Amino acid sequence: MSETTTETLRERIASVPFWFHSIELAPGVVTPGAKTEQELARQLELLDLPEIAGKSVLDIGAWDGFFSFEAERRGASRVVALDHFVWSLQLEPGGVPSPNDPGAWQPSTLPGKRGFDLAREALRSEVEELVTDFMTADPGDIGTFDVVFYLGVLYHIKDPLGALTRLAQVTREVAVIETQAIVVPGFDHLALCEFYETSGLKNDPTNWWAPNLSALESLCRAAGFARVETKSGPRLSLRYTPWRAHRTRIVVHAHKAPPERG
Ligand SMILES: C[S@@+](CC[C@H](N)C(=O)[O-])C[C@H]1O[C@@H](n2cnc3c(N)ncnc32)[C@H](O)[C@@H]1O
Structure with a gap:
């Protein structure tokens, strides 16, 4: 890439008011994401993604598209990046987000999608976009995909069982689910969820529920997945205080097919 092109790219990156993901768009040119390159690399390790080559992938809640572009790489x-909520927000630094108005979900009026659009252009990516609310879209219109990413979305949804049921409907083989979670030492055998009525989780009123591992596994099975494999659970190395809920992140692979009999 010539110096001028690199400079233009840097200017265009700087003109996007907010980046969630740090994405290398050209050698040495990385978007200034709230999630750093190191954090994303660590997250990829924890996700332990299944074989992606030759598979179709749906990335629900893609935001700037880091995981969609990774699937393409x-x-x-085929990769489809699906989102609506942050793509429709007016993400001015320190500004107030515009109302979440479904009528404004036209590609030309999606200020929060500028990062994804620029990244896709700079990477010459063929990732497709789908601007829709996963909770109200007709799953038949979305179609089915071999691998579905559901990363950092579940706890933003008021109806987690409904969300996972939709997820099972669009998944052919495996859904990779990463979520905020709780650990209540001594109660791991019970399926428990913590509910946040207002801004109880990270001061974000769009956070509603955090399951423990047992709840996530059983919700997945109730939703239509046959087998749930834990990839990253509560960190046993941490010393948890008994009788109270601790916050953590967990990752499971939810499979549509039952385990093969050996
Ligand atoms: C915490 S961000 C996670 C972004 C990315 N998946 C990651 O893990 O880095 C949650 C994303 O889910 C999207 N989202 C939340 N509810 C959604 C819904 N009902 N339909 C589609 N996207 C949704 C938000 O717009 C946002 O991009």
Whole structure:
């Protein structure tokens, strides 16, 4: 890339008011994401993504698209990035988000989608976009995908069982689910969720529920997945105080097919 092109790219990156993901758009040119490159690399390790080459992938809640572009880089046959909420926000630094108005979800009026659009252009990516609310869209219109990413979305949803039921409907093989979670030492055998009526989790009123691992596994099975594999659970190395809920993140792979009999 010539110096001028690199400079233009840097200017265009700087003109996007907010980046969630740090994405290398050209050698040495990385977007200033709230999630750093190191954090994203660590997250990829924890996700332990299944084989992606030749598979179709749906990334629900894609935001700037880091995981969609990663799926493409790993040789996916087709990648669809789905989002609506942050893509429709007016993300001015320190500004107030515009109302979440479904009528404004036209590609030309999606200020929060500028990062995804620029990244896709700079990477010459063929990732497709789908601007829709996953909770109200007709799953039949979305179609089915071999691998579905559901990363950092579940706790933003008021109806987690409904969300996972939709997820099972669009998943052909496996859904990779990463979520905020709780650990209540001594109660791991019970399926428990903590509910946040207002801004109880990270001061964010769009956070509603955090399950423990047992709840996430059983919700997935109730939603239509046959087998749930824990990839990253509560960190056993941490010393948790008994009788109270601790916050953590967990990752599971939810499979549509039952385990093969050996
Ligand atoms: C915490 S961000 C996670 C972004 C990315 N998946 C990651 O893990 O870095 C949550 C994303 O889910 C999206 N989201 C929340 N509810 C949604 C819904 N009902 N339909 C589609 N996207 C949704 C938000 O717009 C946002 O981009």
